Amino acid sequence: MTNLRRSFRSVAVVLAVVLLGALPADAGTKEDFEAAQAQVAALRDEAAAANQRVQDAYARRDELQDQVDALKADIAATQQRVDELQDRADERAVTAYVSGALSGVAALDVDSIMDSARRTTLLGNLASDDANVLDALTVANDDREAQERALEALEREQVDIAATLETEVADALAALVEAQALEAEIEQKYEAELAAYRAAVEKRLREEEAKRAAEAAAREQARRAAQRAERQRLADEKAASDATSTTTTTVPPTGPDGSTVPPTTVPAGPTPGTGTGGGSATGTTTGGDWLPTTAWSCPQPGSAFFNSWGAPRSGGRRHQGVDLMIPEGSVVIAVVGGSVSHRNGGLAGVGAWLNGDDGNTYFYAHLLEDSVTDGRVERGAAFAKSSDSGNARGVPHTHFEIHPGGGKPVNPHPAVAAYC
Numbered sequence: 001m002t003n004l005r006r007s008f009r010s011v012a013v014v015l016a017v018v019l020l021g022a023l024p025a026d027a028g029t030k031e032d033f034e035a036a037q038a039q040v041a042a043l044r045d046e047a048a049a050a051n052q053r054v055q056d057a058y059a060r061r062d063e064l065q066d067q068v069d070a071l072k073a074d075i076a077a078t079q080q081r082v083d084e085l086q087d088r089a090d091e092r093a094v095t096a097y098v099s100g101a102l103s104g105v106a107a108l109d110v111d112s113i114m115d116s117a118r119r120t121t122l123l124g125n126l127a128s129d130d131a132n133v134l135d136a137l138t139v140a141n142d143d144r145e146a147q148e149r150a151l152e153a154l155e156r157e158q159v160d161i162a163a164t165l166e167t168e169v170a171d172a173l174a175a176l177v178e179a180q181a182l183e184a185e186i187e188q189k190y191e192a193e194l195a196a197y198r199a200a201v202e203k204r205l206r207e208e209e210a211k212r213a214a215e216a217a218a219r220e221q222a223r224r225a226a227q228r229a230e231r232q233r234l235a236d237e238k239a240a241s242d243a244t245s246t247t248t249t250t251v252p253p254t255g256p257d258g259s260t261v262p263p264t265t266v267p268a269g270p271t272p273g274t275g276t277g278g279g280s281a282t283g284t285t286t287g288g289d290w291l292p293t294t295a296w297s298c299p300q301p302g303s304a305f306f307n308s309w310g311a312p313r314s315g316g317r318r319h320q321g322v323d324l325m326i327p328e329g330s331v332v333i334a335v336v337g338g339s340v341s342h343r344n345g346g347l348a349g350v351g352a353w354l355n356g357d358d359g360n361t362y363f364y365a366h367l368l369e370d371s372v373t374d375g376r377v378e379r380g381a382a383f384a385k386s387s388d389s390g391n392a393r394g395v396p397h398t399h400f401e402i403h404p405g406g407g408k409p410v411n412p413h414p415a416v417a418a419y420c
Contacts, residue, residue, distance in 0.1 A: 036186050043179035050172035051304040051325050055311070057165045058395055062314035064158050071151050078144045085137040092133060162394070169395055172304060173327050180302055289414035290404060292336075294358045297380040298420035299335050300324035300398045305420070309411040314391070320409045321363070321401040322416050324386075328368065328396040331382035335362055335419075340383050342372035348399070349389025361406040365399035366392040 303324035311319040334340070338356040348365035352372045355361055368387035377383045388396040402412040 033186075033190060036182060036189075040179050040182050040186070043175050043182065047172050047175035047179065047304045047325075048306070050168050050175060052306065053168045054165065054172055054325065054395060055306070055308055055323065057161055057168060059311055059313070061158070061161050061165065062391075063312065064154055064161060065314055066316075068151065068154050068158065071147060071154065075144060075147045075151065078140060078147060082137065082140045082144055085133060085140055088133050089137055165394055169325075172325055173396070176302065176304055176325070177327060290402060290410040290412075291415050291418060292358065294336065295379060296415070296419055297333050297335050299333055299362070299364065299400045299416065300326055300330070300386065301333060301420065302326060302330065303398070303420065305413075305416065307411070307413040307417075309413055321365075321399045322412045323397045323399055324416070324420075325395075325397040326386045328385075328387050330386045332364055332367060332384040332386055332398055334377045334379055334381050334383055336360070337379045338377060340372065340374050340377050342367075342374055342384075344369075347391045349392065350384075350387065351390075352384055354383075355406075359405055361403040363399075363401040363403065363409075365401075366390050366397060 303326040305322050305324045308319050308323055309321075313319050332352075334354055336354070336356040336358050338354050338358075340352055340354050342350065342352045344350050348363075350367040350369050350372065351363060351365040352367060353361060353363055354377070364384065366387060366389050368385040369389060371385040371387075373383045386396055386398045388394060392399070400412055400416065401409045402415060403409050
């Protein structure tokens with residue numbers, strides 16, 4: 001099953017309310033509440049299914065365009081070959097006519113000679129090399145015609161894919177809009193119950209935090225008591241050792257002749273366990289999911305998305321982001337505080353780079369023209385609007401990338417799924 005998620009945070013709260021039983025006492029109200037929540041879930045599933053079909057059609061559209069471009073290049077090369085062979089055939093036909101080799105067509109004018117170059121009569125009067133040229137010309141013409149038929153088939157499929165995309169995009173966006181409207185209706189209808197639930201949740205979180213803080217303080221107190229006890233034990237052992245050494249007479253060693261041997265000085269070495277060797281460096285696990293370690297926000301609230309990292313794209317590219325489907329004109333959110341600078345043109349259309357305060361760089365693409373606000377932005381603030389600019393024509397969505405430390409992109413899906 002495709003893992004698709006939308007950013008319906010208040011609906012998630014509604015679901016939690018259902019699970020915890022923090023509902024109005026009236027049974028009929030509870031049934032209505034649960035029915036509305038089920039309807040939102042059904043709309044989510046509908047949008048998810050439509051979005052999957054959109055992405056499949058989107059990928060096929062890019063694949064078809066690559067095939068069309070390649071076939072057009074092949075046709076151009078074949079046409080060039082046809083033109084070259086036609087020129088050679090025309091030249092040989094004229095030469096044969098002038099030399100009298102074409103006695104059967106002596107009354108024909110030059111243009112007629114050119115048109116009859118592929119006729120069986122002419123082939124019978126030409127030398128073997130000339131016949132080879134005409135054979136090659138026939139093959140080249142046949143190849144070109146086959147390529148043109150294949151191109152027509154691809155272009156017909158492109159028309160069908162465009163129609164499919166239009167339908168599926170409309171279905172997905174309609175489901176998203178309906179779900180958002182129902183979500184707002186639920187929020188308004190059960191505002192008092194939701195406010196009470198949120199207050200209860202916040203109280204529980206505060207109590208849990210206070211409990212964790214008390215437990216941490218108790219552990220710290222126990223650790224310090226253990227340290228004091230250990231220091232006292234070591235001090236007692238040292239005092240006992242010093243007392244013993246003051247009552248012991250040490251006899252210096254003597255040599256063979258009875259003279260005293262001076263003590264040997266041994267260079268001091270490191271105390272066991274106190275060496276200066278370096279430890280291994282820490283880092284992220286290779287192939288692991290990237291998740292933010294500071295406060296973060298959903299880049300496109302209310303969107304439909306799934307894990308399309310690495311999916312094929314036009315020109316042999318691979319998808320290096322996550323596509324957040326959303327109606328055109330929806331607000332785009334800064335995931336962290338930082339500085340925004342926009343960039344127009346290319347496949348991305350209207351794009352924006354967010355140089356985050358967390359040291360990472362984030363890229364948003366296919367935005368609405370003239371909607372990007374450059375400069376300082378705080379986490380959670382809107383700074384642009386969604387659209388279908390660039391190569392996203394007809395499929396309004398926000399393409400989102402994460403570049404840890406400003407380097408190569410990583411799969412953004414885990415982070416987006418966790419916060420949206």
